[in-house]
Amino acid sequence: MLAGGSACSGASGLEIVHLDMDCFFAAVEVLDDPRLADRPVVVGGTGARGVVASASYLARVAGVRSAMPTATARRLCPDAAFLPGRFDRYRSVSAALRSILTDVTPLVEPVALDEAYLDVSGAHRRSGPSCEIAAGLRLRVRRELGLDCAVGVGRTKLVAKLASKAAKPVVGPAGVEPGPGVVVVPAADELAFVSRHPVRALPGVGPKTAERLGRYGISAVGDLAAVSDESLERLLGASLGRQVHRLARGDDTRPVVAVRAARSIGHEETFDRDIRDLSALERHVRAAAERVASRCTDGAVVARTVTVKVRLADFSTVTRSRTLSSPTASAAVVAGVATALLRELAPRAGVRLVGVQVSGLADGSRPRVEQLELFAEPPCRSAAPPGAHGPGTSTRVAVAAVADAIRRRYGPRAIAAAADAVAPAPTRPPLPGAVPVTCPPEACGPAACVVGPPALRENGAVGPRGQRSGQAAPLEDVTLYSPGPGGV
Numbered sequence: 001m002l003a004g005g006s007a008c009s010g011a012s013g014l015e016i017v018h019l020d021m022d023c024f025f026a027a028v029e030v031l032d033d034p035r036l037a038d039r040p041v042v043v044g045g046t047g048a049r050g051v052v053a054s055a056s057y058l059a060r061v062a063g064v065r066s067a068m069p070t071a072t073a074r075r076l077c078p079d080a081a082f083l084p085g086r087f088d089r090y091r092s093v094s095a096a097l098r099s100i101l102t103d104v105t106p107l108v109e110p111v112a113l114d115e116a117y118l119d120v121s122g123a124h125r126r127s128g129p130s131c132e133i134a135a136g137l138r139l140r141v142r143r144e145l146g147l148d149c150a151v152g153v154g155r156t157k158l159v160a161k162l163a164s165k166a167a168k169p170v171v172g173p174a175g176v177e178p179g180p181g182v183v184v185v186p187a188a189d190e191l192a193f194v195s196r197h198p199v200r201a202l203p204g205v206g207p208k209t210a211e212r213l214g215r216y217g218i219s220a221v222g223d224l225a226a227v228s229d230e231s232l233e234r235l236l237g238a239s240l241g242r243q244v245h246r247l248a249r250g251d252d253t254r255p256v257v258a259v260r261a262a263r264s265i266g267h268e269e270t271f272d273r274d275i276r277d278l279s280a281l282e283r284h285v286r287a288a289a290e291r292v293a294s295r296c297t298d299g300a301v302v303a304r305t306v307t308v309k310v311r312l313a314d315f316s317t318v319t320r321s322r323t324l325s326s327p328t329a330s331a332a333v334v335a336g337v338a339t340a341l342l343r344e345l346a347p348r349a350g351v352r353l354v355g356v357q358v359s360g361l362a363d364g365s366r367p368r369v370e371q372l373e374l375f376a377e378p379p380c381r382s383a384a385p386p387g388a389h390g391p392g393t394s395t396r397v398a399v400a401a402v403a404d405a406i407r408r409r410y411g412p413r414a415i416a417a418a419a420d421a422v423a424p425a426p427t428r429p430p431l432p433g434a435v436p437v438t439c440p441p442e443a444c445g446p447a448a449c450v451v452g453p454p455a456l457r458e459n460g461a462v463g464p465r466g467q468r469s470g471q472a473a474p475l476e477d478v479t480l481y482s483p484g485p486g487g488v
């Protein structure tokens with residue numbers, strides 16, 4: 001660590017931030033079921049040919065890694081909880097993460113559900129220097145999602161990505177070593193930082209390429225610098241050779257490309273057996289509508305049009321849509337319209353798939369008057385059967401609003417109509433009382449800043465690592481990479 005300086009000032013040129021959630025799927029499972037906090041957790045295919053998607057740190061201590069066959073993981077860690085995964089839930093946490101990131105800048109490029117690049121060059125006036133932004137993001141993710149992440153800051157995407165990796169906890173023979181959480185690599189040190197990594201760290205270098213390079217004694221990125229452009233192009237082909245050589249010299253001009261907002265949000269379900277019973281179909285449509293509405297809420301969007309899709313046993317597909325008088329993210333409204341549309345479609349043959357989609361999306365983060373309108377009239381006159389909006393409508397809407405709030409906080413399956421008998425709501429541990437720490441300007445020099453609820457450090461029970469007291473990363477540190485002896 002160094003002290004003082006301007007490595008992290010707004011003009012430092014360190015404009016790329018990379019954030020990656022720690023053992024994402026496994027961490028979400030621990031978050032939703034505190035009984036898992038002390039157990040190794042493995043998420044992935046649980047069948048005979050399944051592979052591990054995500055392993056908690058306790059499972060990693062036992063040698064479990066992602067992409068490993070689940071059968072091997074079971075042998076290495078028989079006490080682990082092996083879970084099949086709940087992708088809707090991960091998507092919903094991912095959407096909540098996205099809205100934290102886009103609060104900082106619209107220049108967010110998601111690369112996976114749990115990982116994104118940010119270009120923060122336009123965010124300094126509002127959010128401070130890059131390292132303060134990085135540390136603030138980590139704090140917000142912990143406070144608002146109850147999950148840990150690693151954040152890297154650098155001049156380029158490659159450096160930021162490697163920095164976030166360096167910020168992760170380390171699994172060693174002695175157990176889990178907490179990581180720094182945030183790592184900032186000053187521009188002057190980036191070549192030394194990148195050079196120490198194995199060649200596999202470069203995008204485009206897979207196991208086969210690494211093996212080929214290894215045969216010529218090239219194992220670290222720094223070794224590549226000693227090889228001429230021509231030799232590398234002969235070895236790897238013109239395109240990959242040039243790319244690898246450029247990256248190894250720190251020449252990474254890849255911009256952060258913000259993705260376009262979604263145009264629609266949908267959920268479909270294919271049944272094991274065709275369904276003929278309309279009330280059974282209605283239950284599935286309602287459940288799909290609630291998931292879709294929940295994703296709208298998580299993504300802070302409202303939708304104007306609801307579409308229901310029905311695929312019959314003979315694979316013929318029919319859809320029906322309705323546009324609402326005011327856009328909504330309410331599960332009750334979307335479900336009401338979707339079930340009405342299903343009744344209008346009145347499928348007579350067996351149904352193999354139903355889907356609900358909403359479109360006409362708009363920013364839902366601004367205050368709306370939708371609830372008032374709802375109390376006054378049905379969202380769409382023809383959406384509900386006659387009499388459906390008689391006495392008691394306002395109570396139902398109020399209940400629906402509370403149900404929506406519960407789903408927002410605890411996930412799409414947390415509450416449902418009693419008639420639909422959905423599984424019980426997952427419990428969730430209380431969020432730690434995080435205390436934002438202000439980043440003093442002098443701390444935003446090479447050595448870093450912020451992050452860190454003291455309560456969290458005392459209570460390692462909260463968090464995906466399943467770590468107890470003394471194991472949780474010291475969140476108040478942001479580490480500045482400083483070249484010196486030893487590895488990354």
Ligand code: DCP
Pocket residue numbers: 020021022023024025026052053054055066067112113114115168
């Ligand atoms: N994932 C997957 N299959 C893989 C790798 C990942 O389904 N082969 C999923 C599960 C992960 C999530 O994507 O939880 C994020 O991938 P990461 O590589 O970031 O892995 P983790 O977040 O689990 O671990 P880490 O703490 O190393 O980031």
Ligand code: MG
Pocket residue numbers: 020021022023024114115
């Ligand atoms: Mg991750």
